[in-house]
Amino acid sequence: MAGDDRFCEACGSDLPLAATQPAPMTEAAGSRCATCGGAVGADGYCGQCGIKQPDPHDHEEIDLGWAAGLTDRGLHHPANEDAMALEAPRPGLAIAVVCDGVSSSSNAQQGAAAAVQAAGPRLLDAAGGDAKAALITATAAAQEAIAAVPSIGGGDSPSCTLVAAVLHDGELTVGWVGDSRAYWCGAGGNQRLTTDDSWAAEQVTAGRLTEDVAEARVEAHTITRWLGADAPVTEPRVVRFQPSGAGRVIVCSDGLWNYASEADHLASLLDPLAPDATPLEVAHHLTDFALNSGGHDNITVVVLAV
Amino acid sequence: MTTFTAETYQNEYLPEGGTEVNAIVTVTATGGGGVGSAGGGGPEAVEVIMLDCSGSMSQPPTKLRSARDATATAIDCLRDGVWFAVIQGKDYGSMAYPGAQTLVQATAETKRAAKAAVAQLQASGGTAIGAWLTLARSLFETRPAAIHHAILLTDGRDESETHEAFVSALGGCDGRFQCDCRGVGTKWEVSELRAVATALLGTVDIIPDPAGMEADFRAMIDSAMGKAVSRVALRVWSPQATTVKFVKQVAPAIDDLTPKRTLVNALTADYPTGAWGDESRDYHVCIEVKPAAVGAEMLAARVSLVVDDEVVSQALVKAIWTDDAVLSTKINQSVAHYTGQAELAQVIQEGLEARKAGDDATATSKLGRAVQLAAESGNEGTTRLLAKVVEVDNAQTGKVRLKGSVDAADEMALDTRSTKTTRVKH
Numbered sequence: 001m002a003g004d005d006r007f008c009e010a011c012g013s014d015l016p017l018a019a020t021q022p023a024p025m026t027e028a029a030g031s032r033c034a035t036c037g038g039a040v041g042a043d044g045y046c047g048q049c050g051i052k053q054p055d056p057h058d059h060e061e062i063d064l065g066w067a068a069g070l071t072d073r074g075l076h077h078p079a080n081e082d083a084m085a086l087e088a089p090r091p092g093l094a095i096a097v098v099c100d101g102v103s104s105s106s107n108a109q110q111g112a113a114a115a116v117q118a119a120g121p122r123l124l125d126a127a128g129g130d131a132k133a134a135l136i137t138a139t140a141a142a143q144e145a146i147a148a149v150p151s152i153g154g155g156d157s158p159s160c161t162l163v164a165a166v167l168h169d170g171e172l173t174v175g176w177v178g179d180s181r182a183y184w185c186g187a188g189g190n191q192r193l194t195t196d197d198s199w200a201a202e203q204v205t206a207g208r209l210t211e212d213v214a215e216a217r218v219e220a221h222t223i224t225r226w227l228g229a230d231a232p233v234t235e236p237r238v239v240r241f242q243p244s245g246a247g248r249v250i251v252c253s254d255g256l257w258n259y260a261s262e263a264d265h266l267a268s269l270l271d272p273l274a275p276d277a278t279p280l281e282v283a284h285h286l287t288d289f290a291l292n293s294g295g296h297d298n299i300t301v302v303v304l305a306v
Numbered sequence: 307m308t309t310f311t312a313e314t315y316q317n318e319y320l321p322e323g324g325t326e327v328n329a330i331v332t333v334t335a336t337g338g339g340g341v342g343s344a345g346g347g348g349p350e351a352v353e354v355i356m357l358d359c360s361g362s363m364s365q366p367p368t369k370l371r372s373a374r375d376a377t378a379t380a381i382d383c384l385r386d387g388v389w390f391a392v393i394q395g396k397d398y399g400s401m402a403y404p405g406a407q408t409l410v411q412a413t414a415e416t417k418r419a420a421k422a423a424v425a426q427l428q429a430s431g432g433t434a435i436g437a438w439l440t441l442a443r444s445l446f447e448t449r450p451a452a453i454h455h456a457i458l459l460t461d462g463r464d465e466s467e468t469h470e471a472f473v474s475a476l477g478g479c480d481g482r483f484q485c486d487c488r489g490v491g492t493k494w495e496v497s498e499l500r501a502v503a504t505a506l507l508g509t510v511d512i513i514p515d516p517a518g519m520e521a522d523f524r525a526m527i528d529s530a531m532g533k534a535v536s537r538v539a540l541r542v543w544s545p546q547a548t549t550v551k552f553v554k555q556v557a558p559a560i561d562d563l564t565p566k567r568t569l570v571n572a573l574t575a576d577y578p579t580g581a582w583g584d585e586s587r588d589y590h591v592c593i594e595v596k597p598a599a600v601g602a603e604m605l606a607a608r609v610s611l612v613v614d615d616e617v618v619s620q621a622l623v624k625a626i627w628t629d630d631a632v633l634s635t636k637i638n639q640s641v642a643h644y645t646g647q648a649e650l651a652q653v654i655q656e657g658l659e660a661r662k663a664g665d666d667a668t669a670t671s672k673l674g675r676a677v678q679l680a681a682e683s684g685n686e687g688t689t690r691l692l693a694k695v696v697e698v699d700n701a702q703t704g705k706v707r708l709k710g711s712v713d714a715a716d717e718m719a720l721d722t723r724s725t726k727t728t729r730v731k732h
Contacts, residue, residue: 035598038546043622045605047573050545050595052603 055079057109061280064088068279069096069302070287074255075295077103082253082298083112083160085120094167095123096302099142100180100253102159102226106151111158115227118145123164131166132238135175138164139227139236147229159228162236163194165251167304172249175236178223181257185267186247186306192263193241197225215261221254243306248282255299256290279303308338308535308582310611312621315640319626319633320597327593327606329623330556330640330730331540333579334586338534341385341453350452352389352409353530354442354483355380357402357427358460359394362493364429369490372516373459376523378421380457383527384412389452391445392424396431397466399441409445432466435502436475439485446483453581454483455530456506457523461490464498472498476505484508484580486526489722490516492714496721504561507580511722514715532583535613539576540589543608546573549594550607553577556644557588560651560725576612588729590644591623600627643683643730650679650688654724658695658717661708670696670708678704685728691720 031040031053038048045052057080058073067088073080081101088094099115101108119142126134142162149158161178172193174182179196195201199222200214214220227234250266260266269289270282277285283301290299316329341351355377363370377392384390389409394402401407403423410416438458446454464472479485485506487499490513503510513519540563544550555561563577570576579587593606607623628634657672673696680688681701692698694716696706 036546043605046545048546050548050605051598052605 060084061283062086063278063280064094066091066279066305067094067096067303068283069098069300070280070283071300072255072287072291072295072298074298075291077296077298079109080298081108081112081160082255082300083109083116084300084302085116085123086302087120087124089124092167092169093127094304095120095127095165096249096251096304097123097138097142097162097164098180098251098253098300098302099160099162099227100178100255100298100300102156102161102223102228105156105159105228107149107158108160111146111149111228112160114145114149114158115142115160115162118142119162119164123166127166127168131168131171131173132175132240134166135164135173135236135238139175139177139234143227143231143234146227147231157229159226159231161223161253162227163251164236165249165302165304167249167306170243170306172241172243172306173238174241174251175238177225177227177231177234177236179221180253180300181251183250183252183263183266184241184243184247185250185263185270187243187245188247190263190267193239195237196223197237198223211261247306248279249304249306250282250286251302251304252286253298253300255295255297256286256301258297259290259293279305308335308584310335310538310582310613310619312609312611312619314609314621314623315638316623317634317636317638317641318624319628319630319636321631321634322600322627322629323597324625324627324634325594325597326551327595327623327625328638328641328645329591329607330638330644331589331591331609331621331623332586333540333589333611333619335535335582336584338532338582338584340532340534340583341388341530348385349534349536350389350449351385351530351533352446352449352452352454352483353380353384353527354391354393354445354456356393356395356399356438356442356456356458357424358433358462358490359402359427359429359431360396360433360460360462360466361430362433362462369461369516370427370429372519373490374424374427376459376519377424379520380523380527381412381417381420381424383524383531384417385531386412386414388412388531389449390420392420393438393441393445394427395433395435395438395460397434397437399434399438401441402427407441407444409448433460433462433464434467434471435460435464435498436467436472439479439502440475442485443479443482453530453533453536455533455581456483456485456508457526458485458487458499458502459490459519460488460494460499462493463495476502480505481578486510488513488519488522489718490514490519492718496718500722507561507578509559512715512718514719529583533581534583536581537613538579538582539612540579541570541574541576541610541612541617542591543574543610544593544606545595545604547596548606550575551592551594552590553592554590554648555579555587556590556647557727557729560648560727563589588640588644590641590648593623595625598625598627600629602627640730644727646679646683647685647727650676650683650685651724651727653679654688654692654720658721661695661717666708670706673708674704674706676704677701677706683728685726687723687726688720691716691723695720 033046101112123138163180661669
């Protein structure tokens with residue numbers, strides 16, 4: 001503080017401006033207020049009019065025609081801690097990654113974003129070859145990336161789930177850590193392709209509880225494997241799936257499947273849609289369903305048409 | 307090393323078109339060791355005691371004797387290494403200790419010498435508080451970086467200098483040091499000492515009985531020795547097209563900082579809070595904003611604690627417009643409590659003024675409201691003081707009668723202590 005002259009000699013509001021000191025905030029470079037055009041501060045409020053800026057990540061869409069993805073903050077969480085990557089470099093090849101930041105961990109939004117950004121390109125590079133190896137490499141890259149994201153204000157280190165899919169010339173390979181899921185809805189019967197790394201799934205596997213009872217319990221969502229600096233095991237579980245005909249692959253976070261866990265239930269939600277509905281239309285439809293069901297968590301839905 | 311935390315208590319929801327945002331910001335400082343000895347690593351501190359030695363101090367003789375004893379106790383309480391001096395106040399200020407116009411560092415030896423000098427002080431002459439303050443200021447200026455604290459004791463009105471001289475001297479001291487003011491007996495003017503205490507971020511109180519002086523001086527010095535960081539400001543940023551209606555300290559006592567603001571830039575102003583020890587204070591911030599659409603969220607103010615121009619803690623005051631009346635009509639308990647405490651201080655001061663002016667109807671209504679507010683908020687200290695000035699028929703409805711004869715000391719105690727607030731539990 002600049003010595004004694006800091007105090008007001010005359011008292012009142014008619015003092016001359018002393019503009020030599022900067023405003024007490026750092027301004028995010030390049031970001032302009034949607035309301036007044038002023039510079040937006042690092043905490044997301046306009047430095048001019050004070051209005052809180054919408055976070056562009058609250059709702060994002062990727063539309064690649066035969067593959068599409070949508071992520072949405074939902075109605076109750078203050079931020080969208082889900083993240084996704086989707087690429088379809090040529091007909092017959094697509095890769096998708098969905099990470100769900102663990103809300104109880106610190107800086108989860110940054111963590112999930114870092115994981116997706118690391119996993120996406122690795123998966124894309126290697127997807128044309130051994131899909132299982134590509135999933136393992138990509139998951140390792142995601143783990144390395146999230147482990148390097150700093151905690152903010154204490155708490156558990158940033159953590160997230162990961163589910164990734166490679167669709168290559170009609171064969172689907174899925175890898176995952178945590179409770180984000182992949183489903184098949186189409187020819188040969190609807191089915192869930194992943195098995196959650198969660199307390200509920202462990203109870204079901206061990207035969208202690210039925211699935212609907214286990215998933216209704218408070219502990220249901222406690223995940224037993226995750227990515228992050230404090231994760232015990234980070235190698236993904238991997239399954240291969242050969243679709244026998246036309247259908248859709250749905251890769252999603254629990255913000256969707258909380259309201260439609262059974263594969264048949266999820267598939268039935270698509271009944272009102274035209275059979276040739278685009279993947280983006282399907283993603284919108286499923287997201288609206290989750291929002292109308294309460295929108296309690298962040299929602300991410302990726303749809304691949306087969 | 308002192309660390310600060312700042313927390314906001316408010317209802318951030320406004321109805322459609324709502325413009326007034328109220329918040330209580332609680333600031334807590336911890337970990338400061340207080341002023342230390344020269345080699346002890348604590349911050350450097352200066353203590354100046356201004357002792358009224360005008361003629362009236364010898365009537366009765368116990369007054370000056372008690373004042374000398376209290377000053378001796380205060381000197382004993384100084385930590386070694388603290389710079390200090392004692393001023394004797396008459397028609398002008400002069401050095402009681404040391405002889406030269408300078409500060410000395412507290413040691414066993416200088417404390418002994420100071421107490422011996424104070425014991426020799428005699429009463430004569432008049433009262434010129436402005437002149438005493440100006441001498442104190444010149445002493446503080448010799449140690450500009452230190453934490454500056456003064457004690458001013460008087461028993462009479464400021465009648466040996468013009469009011470202009472007093473105001474000008476006070477203006478010259480503004481921001482240079484903090485000063486706690488005490489009036490002994492009942493012949494001094496509450497408004498004069500309140501002016502000094504308000505300008506110099508200090509407290510004002512009455513010591514009705516000279517016997518109570520020693521404990522009070524000890525408490526003031528102990529508090530001053532506990533300060534670890536000085537020149538702390540609240541820096542308030544608010545967006546364009548908004549007005550900061552007021553920034554008030556509301557606990558432990560009410561002190562309106564609004565007139566003391568200095569602009570940092572077009573949207574930011576600093577409000578001085580003086581020196582801090584390990585303590586917690588509450589501030590009421592009231593902002594008038596331009597309404598935004600329902601659903602919009604605005605940062606109405608960013609309240610920062612600033613030490614040496616560095617932000618050490620921050621709290622956000624928000625406004626969210628909603629059409630949900632359940633949300634927007636909820637009154638925050640902290641805001642309501644301190645709004646009541648501020649009104650309490652105001653109606654006491656207005657009621658006593660009306661009583662002095664012979665306007666019994668206004669006095670009865672204001673002091674009745676005060677009784678009601680004090681009872682509602684559980685402010686027992688003020689309730690007790692009010693009961694010495696009015697007969698309370700019904701505290702709940704505020705029905706009171708003025709007492710026929712009131713001890714002047716009781717009235718002055720009520721006046722000086724009207725700004726003391728009870729703390730809200732968030």
